[in-house]
Amino acid sequence: xxxxxxxxxxxxxxxxxxxxxxxxxxxxxxxxxxxxxxxxxxxxxxxxxxxxxxxxxxxxxxxxxxxxxxxxxxxxxxxxxxxxxxxxxxxxxxxxxxxxxxxxxxxxxxxxxxxxxxxxxxxxxxxxxxxxxxxxxxxxxxxxxxxxxxxxxxxxxxxxxxxxxxxxxxxxxxxxxxxxxxxxxxxxxxxxxxxxxxxxxxxxxxxxxxxxxxxxxxxxxxxxxxxxxxxxxxxxxxxxxxxxxxxxxxxxxxxxxxxxxxxxxxxxxxxxxxxxxxxxxxxxxxxxxxxxxxxxxxxxxxxxxxxxxxxxxxxxxxxxxxxxxxxxxxxxxxxxxxxxxxxxxxxxxxxxxxxxxxxxxxxxxxxxxxxxxxxxxxxxxxxxxxxxxxxxxxxxxxxxxxxxxxxxxxxxxxxxxxxxxxxxxxxxxxxxxxxxxxxxxxxxxxxxxxxx
Numbered sequence: 385x386x387x388x389x390x391x392x393x394x395x396x397x398x399x400x401x402x403x404x405x406x407x408x409x410x411x412x413x414x415x416x417x418x419x420x421x422x423x424x425x426x427x428x429x430x431x432x433x434x435x436x437x438x439x440x441x442x443x444x445x446x447x448x449x450x451x452x453x454x455x456x457x458x459x460x461x462x463x464x465x466x467x468x469x470x471x472x473x474x475x476x477x478x479x480x481x482x483x484x485x486x487x488x489x490x491x492x493x494x495x496x497x498x499x500x501x502x503x504x505x506x507x508x509x510x511x512x513x514x515x516x517x518x519x520x521x522x523x524x525x526x527x528x529x530x531x532x533x534x535x536x537x538x539x540x541x542x543x544x545x546x547x548x549x550x551x552x553x554x555x556x557x558x559x560x561x562x563x564x565x566x567x568x569x570x571x572x573x574x575x576x577x578x579x580x581x582x583x584x585x586x587x588x589x590x591x592x593x594x595x596x597x598x599x600x601x602x603x604x605x606x607x608x609x610x611x612x613x614x615x616x617x618x619x620x621x622x623x624x625x626x627x628x629x630x631x632x633x634x635x636x637x638x639x640x641x642x643x644x645x646x647x648x649x650x651x652x653x654x655x656x657x658x659x660x661x662x663x664x665x666x667x668x669x670x671x672x673x674x675x676x677x678x679x680x681x682x683x684x685x686x687x688x689x690x691x692x693x694x695x696x697x698x699x700x701x702x703x704x705x706x707x708x709x710x711x712x713x714x715x716x717x718x719x720x721x722x723x724x725x726x727x728x729x730x731x732x733x734x735x736x737x738x739x740x741x742x743x744x745x746x747x748x749x750x751x752x753x754x755x756x757x758x759x760x761x762x763x764x765x766x767x768x769x770x771x772x773x774x775x776x777x778x779x780x781x782x783x784x785x786x787x788x789x790x791x792x793x794x795x796x797x798x799x800x801x802x803x804x805x806x807x808x809x810x811x812x813x814x815x816x817x818x819x820x821x822x823x824x825x826x827x828x829x830x831x832x833x834x835x836x
Contacts, residue, residue, distance in 0.1 A: 390507055399507075404472045406492035406507065406514060412485035418476040424486055425752045427535035429473050430465055432490040435531045435610070436518055437461040438632035443520045445632075446622040452502075453517055460497035469493055477749035482742045483528035491518040521621045521629070523613040525651055525740055530608040532748045534637055536660070539755040540602040546762035547595045547667070553770040554588035554674075557581070566691055566780035567787045574789045580691065580775055587674045594667040601660050606641045608633070609650030615739040616648030652739045657747050661730040664754050668723035675713040675720075675765070678773070682710055691780045695772030712769035719761040726750040786810075791817040798826045 387398040390407035397407045437458050444454035463469060472493045475485045491514035496506040498518075504511050512518075519527070562581030567574050610633060611626035612618050618626055626643065633641045644650030684690035700709035729750040733743035741747070784790055788807040795803050798821075809820045818832050 388507055404469060404493045404496040404506065405474060405489055406496065406509075408488035408514070409475060409485065409492050412475050412479065412481075412488070416476050416479040416485065418478065421476050421478065424473040424475060424477060424489070425535065425749075425756070426470055427539055427752060427756075428486075428531055428748065429470055429490070431531040431534035431538070432486075432527070433461040433464040433494070434534060434633070434636045435527050436490060436494055438610075438629055438636045439520065439522055439527070440518070441632040441636075442625055442628035443517075445628045446521075446624050448520055448622065448625075449517055453498075453512055456498035456502050456512060457494060457518055459501045460494040463497055464494070469497060477745060477752075479745050480742075481745075482524060482740060483745050483748070484524040486745070487519070487524040487528050488514065491515065494518045521611075521613070521625050525614050526609045526612045526616075526647075529651070529654075529744060530610040530633075532744070532751075533605040533608050534633075534639075534641075535748075536751060536755065537602055537605040537639065539752065539759065540598055540605070540660075542759045543664075543755055543762065544595060544598050544602070546759055546766065547591055547598070550762055550766045550770065551588050551591045551595065553766050554584050554591060557770065557773055558585035558588060561775050564775050564777050564780050565784045567783050567790060574787050576792045577784055577790050580780060583677070587677075590670040590674070591667075594663070594670060597663045597666065598660075601656075601663050604656045604659070606639055607644045607650065608641060609644050609647045611643060612647030612651050616646070616651035618647065648739070652736060652741065654734050654736065654741050654744065654747060657751055658727075658731045658734050661727045661751060661754065664723055664758060665727040667758065668720035671761075671765070672717050672720040675717045675769075678769070679710040679713040682713075691776055691783070693774045693776065694769060697768060712765060716761050716765040716769075719757045722757055723754050726754045785816045785818065786814065788817060791821065794821060794827065797831075802826055 386401040388401050389396050390399050390410075391397070392407045392411070394411070397410055399406055399410045403410075440454045440457040440461075443449055444451055473486075473489055475489050479485045495509065495512055495514040495518050498512050499506060499508050502512065509516075558581045560581070561584060562579055564580040565577055566580050568576050568578035568583075608630075609616055611621060611629050613620055626647075630641065630643050678692065678694060681689055681691045682694045685693075694710050694713065696708045697711050698709075699707070700711070701707040730747050733747045733750075734741070736742060736744075788810040791803050791806045791810070794806070806817055806821050806824060806826065809815075809824065810817050813820070821827050822829050822832075
C-alpha cells in the first residue's frame with residue numbers, strides 16, 4: 385500500500401494514499417481500533433454532512449471564506465448525502481475524546497473531496513483545510529451533538545411511521561376478530577370471557593401511546609447548541625454566525641430547528657437523551673408484552689392454548705420434523721431487551737462533568753442503535769407476524785363454553801354462591817357451564833339465546 389505523509393502538532397503520520405481521511409482520523413483509528421465493532425452510523429454521517437454544509441454557508445455569509453471554498457465544501461457534503469464515501473468514516477462509534485475523532489473524520493473526508501473537486505491533490509490543506517475551513521467557527525462540542533440530534537430526529541420520524549403501521553395492523557386484527565369469544569386470563573389462569581378482537585384493540589392502544597410519546601419528545605431534538613463552539617459561549621465566532629448557522633441548518637435539514645435557549649446549557653446537559661431513551665424503553669416493554677402474549681396464545685399446537693396461529697416463518701428444529709417456533713415474536717422481544725440495556729447505558733452516561741460530557745459517543749451509539757433496531761424490528765414484526773395472524777375460532781369458543789369460570793358472567797344475576805355451584809358441577813361433568821346453569825334451574829335457555 386502506498387502512503388502519503390501528513391502532519392499535525394504531534395508530528396508526521398502515514399496515511400493511505402487513496403484515503404480521503406487524514407492524519408487525525410488515522411491516529412484515532414490506531415487508538416480506538418475495535419476490529420469487529422460497527423463504525424459511524426449512516427444517519428450520523430449524513431447529519432454531519434448537513435451540519436458542515438450549514439456551517440460553510442454561514443461562514444461564507446459572515447465573510448470568513450470565499451464562495452469558491454463554500455461551494456467546494458457543499459459539493460463534498462452533497463456527495464456524502466448521495467451515499468458516496470461512507471466507507472471513509474472508519475472510526476468506531478465508541479471512542480475517547482467526546483467525539484472529536486468522528487468530527488475530524490468528517491472534516492478531513494469533506495476537505496479532501498472538496499480539494500479534488502477544485503482540481504487539487506488530497507492533503508493540500510493550504511488551499512482548503514479540514515480545520516480552518518470545514519470546521520470553521522465550530523468545535524466538536526457543538527457540531528457533534530448537533531449532528532447527533534439531527535440524526536436522531538430523522539430516526540424518530542422513521543420509528544414513528546413504523547409504529548403507526550403496527551397500530552393499524554393491530555386495529556385491523558381487532559376488527560377481524562371482534563366476534564370471537566375466548567377466555568381471558570389473569571396470572572396465566574382462566575378468568576372471565578373477552579373477545580379476541582378486544583385483546584388486539586388493547587394492544588393497538590398501547591402502541592398508540594408510544595406514538596404520542598415519541599411525537600412529543602422528538603421536538604426537543606430540534607433544539608441544538610450549534611454556534612456555541614467549545615463550551616457554549618461562542619467565544620471565537622463572528623457575532624452574526626450564531627443566527628446565520630441556525631438559519632442555514634433550517635434550510636439544509638428542512639426542519640424548524642432552533643438554537644437552545646442557553647448554548648452553555650445545551651452543551652453540557654444531555655438530559656433529553658435519557659428522556660427519549662425512556663420513551664423507547666417503554667415502547668420496548670409494550671412490544672415485549674404483546675409479542676409474549678401472541679406466542680403464548682399460539683403455543684402448542686396440540687397440547688397447549690393454540691387460540692391463534694402465528695405465520696410459519698421457518699423450520700423450528702433440526703431434529704423434530706414439522707416443528708415451527710414463534711421466531712418473529714421472539715425476534716421483537718430480543719430487540720426489546722436490547723432497548724432496555726441501552727437505556728441503562730444512556731442513563732449512566734448522561735452524567736458528565738462541568739461544561740462537557742465526554743461520554744457522548746457512547747450515548748449516541750446506544751441511542752442510534754436502539755432507534756435503528758426499533759425501526760427495523762417494527763417493520764419486520766408488523767409485516768411478517770401481525771398481518772399474518774389467524775384465529776382458531778372454534779377452539780377459542782370451545783374453551784369458552786367448557787371453561788367453568790366463564791360462569792362468572794352470571795354472578796350479577798344469580799349470585800356468587802349459585803355460580804360456585806355451577807362451577808363445581810362443570811368441574812365434575814366437563815359439560816358447558818351454560819348447559820349446567822339451565823339444567824340446575826338457575827337461568828332459562830332463553831337467557832343465553834338472546835345474549836348470543
